[in-house]
Amino acid sequence: MTIAYIESVNEGFDRLQRLLLAMRAGDELLTSDASRVTGLNENTCNTVFEGLTRAGLMSRGADGRFIRKTLDSLWS
Numbered sequence: 001m002t003i004a005y006i007e008s009v010n011e012g013f014d015r016l017q018r019l020l021l022a023m024r025a026g027d028e029l030l031t032s033d034a035s036r037v038t039g040l041n042e043n044t045c046n047t048v049f050e051g052l053t054r055a056g057l058m059s060r061g062a063d064g065r066f067i068r069k070t071l072d073s074l075w076s
Helices: 003-022 031-038 042-054
Strands: 058-060 066-068
Touching (some): 042 066
Antiparallel strands (some): 058 066
């Protein structure tokens, strides 16, 4: 792995973090859209979203979209 590749991946995760922080409860996102915006591959984005779903921060719609949940849902 080159330093340029590692920096590119780090920048992709920074873009993904900004995207996720900008989401509000009820906002929806497809893995393919996140991949396009961040430059990360779809599998990587999907893995992050699945982790957020397991943590209770997102849910997954029947059509594959990930939906941002409220933080209140963690305590209810």
